Amino acid sequence: MVANQVINSLQTVVSSEVDPLRSAVLTIGKIRGGTRYNAIAQKATLEGTIRTFGSQTKERVKERFHSIVNGVAESMEASAHIRYTRLLYQAADTVACGGDGGEKTEVFRDRAALP
Secondary structure, X not given: OHHHHHHHHHOHHHHHHOOXXXXXXXXXXXXXXXXXXXXXXXXEEEEEEEEEOOHHHHHHHHHHHHHHHHHHHHHOOOOOOOEEEEEEEEOOOOOOOOOOOOOOOEEEEEEEEEO
C-alpha cells in the first residue's frame, strides 16, 4: 500500500515541479513486493530513474523525490531507505536535443532504489 502511494505521489513531480520548457522524466520501472496473492507484503522494493537535461532541474527533481518518498512513508507509519546513484551520459544526437549539432547537451540519468 505504501509503494502504491509513493508512486502516485511521484507522478506529480514533473508536471507540477518542473518548468514546462525543461525536460525531466521520473520513472518507477520495477516493483518487487510479497510472495502471496492474498497478503499485503511487509516490504517492497521500487527501482526507477530520473532523467533531465540540466543540473538545476536534476537537483529539483531529486530534492522533491526524496521529500515525497520520505513524507509518504512517514505519513503511513512506514520507513523508506533510498539508495540514489548518479550516472552521467552525454546525448549522442544533440540536434534531437535542441542543439544545433555543434553543442553538447548533458543528459543526467539518476537511478534510485527503495529497498
